[in-house]
Amino acid sequence: MEYEPVIGLEVHVQLNTATKAFCGCANVFGVRENTNICPVCLGLPGALPVLNALVLKSAVKVALAFNCSIRDYIKFDRKNYFYPDLPKNFQISQFDKPLSERGFLDIENNGIKKRVGITRVHMEEDAGKLIHSESEPFSYVDYNRAGTPLLEIVSEPELFSPEEAYAYLTDLKMILRYLDVSDCDMEKGSLRCDANISLKPKGEKKLGVKTELKNMNSFKAVKAGLSFEIRRQTECLEGGEKIVQETRLWDEKKEQTFSMRSKEEAHDYRYFPEPDLPPFSFAQKEIEEIRASLPELPQARLKRFMDSFGFLEKEASVLISDKDLADFFEACLKVLPLHKKIANWLIGPISAELNNRNVSICALGLTSERLVRLISLVENGTVSNLVAKDVLFQMLETSKDPDVIISEKNLSQVSDTDELKKMIEEVVAANKKSVDDYLAGKENALMYLVGQVMRLSQGKANPKMLRDLIAARLKQ
Amino acid sequence: MAISKEDVRYIANLARIGLSESEIEHFQKQLEGIFEYIDQLKKLDVSAIMPAAHVLDIKNVTRPDIVKSSLDPKLVMDSAPAKQGQFFKVPKVIEG
């Protein structure tokens, strides 16, 4: 029998506010353990949490960007469970009256566009961090992260392949980056993803028993974990076994999921309204003000880039995929109105370099001024395109201006007729056969000779002049 | 609604409270009384009453996103029942 996977994703994203969700402790990563803690985030008796206004605003922004409707009456609830990373023995979260519900995200996978439902976006707080001793029967607790503002973004079970899940996550992250509400760094844990997955016979409406996957530390791991789980569940079903509803952990090294047998005791969180926080509500006007303050989002920017610059969707997609890259493009464009040329540089060699180094354009050490200068130097004939690429790499290595590199390395294009003629004579003398071929009507031979002179000039010969001069010389 | 001894054990376990057999019986009776009272409340007509999730008539209380000083970790750690350096120390829990 053929089975179809049904996948739903639960994303947690840490907001990049200056302070925690309910107290004034600094919301920072990578400081010494237990330095940003106070009575509120430690859950000391008598402490009173107060919601960070920016958390509420950022949450509304995210909800609106994902096309959710904001509830008229918003409240917080306590989710009760015992675990040492949770100082209060409950997490402040939202249960039955969350911030927002019923949104959607338009994704594209393999050229196919699709709308994926967003069940809800709600606010909650993060827990602390545990370090388990290898040798001793102890765990060590750092509460710096406790109380960090989190948004939980839950999708409908409407993703039907690991690739669709990957596309959903990529587009979701892109929007969050455009909103500038989180650094979305999975390595630091500021973006985390759990997945629910079940199989059902092809064409069947009723969903099968699902497993929940955790511990995937990258989008690639999510894809790999889901692929593994599809194989595992398929084998189970084909072998006549039943799928057990359980939480499974992805093991990156072994590339398998493993049942998490502990904590199987009922998930009975006994939610009840958080008595220390009052309810919240927005006037329609306030929501519209926040909506109006949203930046241009990826889809809109994609459309604008295609409409106003005539880019293909493929080209525009690369530019808008990273907000910083799209901003960089527009910064260049302000100085040099050659959108096609600038885009070619960004989509070609610069994107390749960003991928190689796995960094964003901001971390590449390239300014828009320098790139524009380099392109101008190609435009005015100082260097060829080929040499310019070389200059670009040296600019990245040395952080020098393109003019400095060109003069230091003597890379200026040779446009001097006499100098070019000298090199042409040398090549003509050494390639008698190609000359004869050309004279016998083989046009290709000309390109070969141009290539040879180019090599001799170390790429510096002005290609247009070179062609004309060689053609003229051979006709003599 | 009747509360069984099993229910009492379950609730006590969720709350991490150890109860003796006689205590279970004791709380079973008390909880039953509470549930009977709730059953009485359920019979009231509350259709004209707005649901409330908070006892005070306040809403939209927020604070600005401005950092305040945290506690001195040394003072905090001095009050911790067990510590290792500047970490709180607890019996080992396996990630779960």
Ligand SMILES: [Zn+2]
């Ligand atoms: Zn705090």
